[in-house]
């Protein structure tokens with residue numbers, strides 16, 4: 328065999344080897360056994376039929392999920408929304424079933440697989456969303472900041488609206504946070520500019536690149552002990568470390584220490600809560616505070632100590648004299664607070680919103696943005 332033929336044979340062998348390696352690696356990705364998919368799924372929040380999200384309407388008469396809520400709170404409603412039941416696509420035509428959590432048939436139908444755009448409660452549409460569309464459809468929020476303007480149209484900024492209550496985008500609106508100004512779900516102040524989708528890094532730039540769609544946890548790296556995050560954030564070895572990631576190294580909340588961005592957001596939220604409290608005392612003569620674990624979240628701070636304790640966080644003590652300025656800032660507080668993963672989905676967006684909310688109240692609250700940093 329001459330040298331030329333030897334080289335050709337080597338090249339052919341190398342090509343076959345590469346092809347075989349590619350083929351087996353593809354098999355490893357695609358051949359995730361169905362038992363493993365389902366066992367991951369059955370342990371996830373989506374499968375939790377006992378959860379408040381899927382039992383909230385059980386005592387209603389009739390016991391069904393109203394069409395307006397059914398898209399996200401029942402598989403039957405989602406199937407109706409995508410049109411996989413033969414009904415019109417893009418709208419829910421019938422009430423949903425109770426105890427009907429997010430199951431395989433919600434995300435797996437021809438209609439669900441074909442989804443490639445998401446409409447947010449702001450009216451903004453984002454297209455090219457591919458297999459993330461299902462996630463983004465349910466995690467987009469229920470109402471947008473523009474609805475605050477509709478509710479307060481024609482009212483004076485600093486006059487209380489009797490009987491008003493806190494407005495909020497709803498819960499786990501991860502896509503609304505992740506897409507930032509592109510989704511436009513928060514209360515965005517006039518004359519300010521806001522960041523769009525958080526691009527993060529190539530391998531972690533979409534819902535399904537970070538989340539396993541069945542376990543909902545962050546993805547495992549096949550045949551590796553490394554976590555998805557540790558390739559870039561060396562201090563992260565698992566769930567407990569996510570909130571300690573610090574990249575921007577900026578003291579956003581102006582407390583004198585550069586903390587992980589999770590804590591900087593917590594600091595900004597505390598300042599906004601206090602700004603609302605001071606503003607309320609100045610305008611309405613009563614204290615204000617938010618306690619996100621007690622419904623309906625906004626209460627009168629009777630002893631004005633800046634904390635809503637157990638005796639204050641009760642339904643009859645609900646705060647009902649919001650001014651338009653308070654409704655805007657309150658909306659943004661809830662936008663940040665009811666999405667606990669906002670720090671990883673789009674930290675800059677929520678920091679901008681919290682900063683602008685503090686600024687909008689500052690003239691009356693006396694709490695200025697001096698020392699704070701807007702990303």
Ligand code: HEC
Nearest residue numbers: 379380383395396398399464465466467468469497498499
């Ligand atoms: C765009 C999707 C969407 C729509 C529409 C929607 N929700 Fe939700 N809702 C969610 C998500 C996501 C959660 C999960 C948050 C959690 O478990 O804390 C949730 C949670 C809830 C919870 C449980 C809160 C808790 O503290 O556990 C209640 C109650 C609720 N929604 C009521 C409603 C009602 C009433 C409607 C209709 C007026 C509605 N939702 C419409 C997405 C939606």
Ligand code: HEC
Nearest residue numbers: 357359361364365368373429430431433434458461535540
């Ligand atoms: C919340 C939506 C959702 C639910 C619920 C869901 N899936 Fe999936 N599934 C997806 C998405 C999205 C992908 C595509 C993942 C990818 O390609 O990165 C997928 C992929 C798959 C695959 C291809 C293999 C893989 O892991 O990529 C199989 C098989 C599958 N799903 C089966 C199921 C079964 C069975 C159930 C119910 C036990 C289920 N799925 C529930 C969203 C869902």
Ligand code: HEC
Nearest residue numbers: 372373375378380398399405429461462465534538540543
């Ligand atoms: C049909 C609506 C719907 C779809 C589609 C959907 N979700 Fe959810 N998701 C929910 C609801 C409702 C909850 C709250 C479940 C609960 O309280 O048990 C939730 C909870 C979650 C949680 C929190 C889990 C926990 O245990 O706290 C994550 C993470 C999540 N979803 C990610 C995703 C991803 C990623 C996708 C796309 C692959 C997706 N969701 C698609 C409605 C949906």
Ligand code: HEC
Nearest residue numbers: 462466499501502505531532533534537569666667668669
């Ligand atoms: C960079 C990776 C990454 C991307 C991209 C990402 N997530 Fe997450 N997500 C996380 C991590 C990490 C957590 C848990 C954070 C914690 O508990 O501190 C989380 C938590 C969540 C939760 C539960 C808590 C909450 O605040 O809502 C939901 C729901 C969710 N993600 C949905 C989504 C959806 C929908 C998308 C796409 C729009 C998305 N995620 C994109 C990493 C990611």
Ligand code: HEC
Nearest residue numbers: 528531545555556559569572573574575576588670671674
């Ligand atoms: C491929 C590399 C890469 C991976 C993988 C990655 N990140 Fe990041 N992460 C970055 C880079 C780069 C930034 C800075 C991005 C910017 O500010 O534009 C960042 C920023 C962040 C921030 C914001 C920090 C700050 O101070 O503003 C958080 C939080 C974060 N990542 C968490 C995570 C988590 C949790 C995971 C795993 C689920 C993860 N990242 C996976 C590269 C990565």
Ligand SMILES: [Ca+2]
Nearest residue numbers: 407414415418
């Ligand atoms: Ca329909």
Ligand SMILES: [Ca+2]
Nearest residue numbers: 578582584586
């Ligand atoms: Ca700080």
Ligand SMILES: [Ca+2]
Nearest residue numbers: 628632634635
């Ligand atoms: Ca108090």
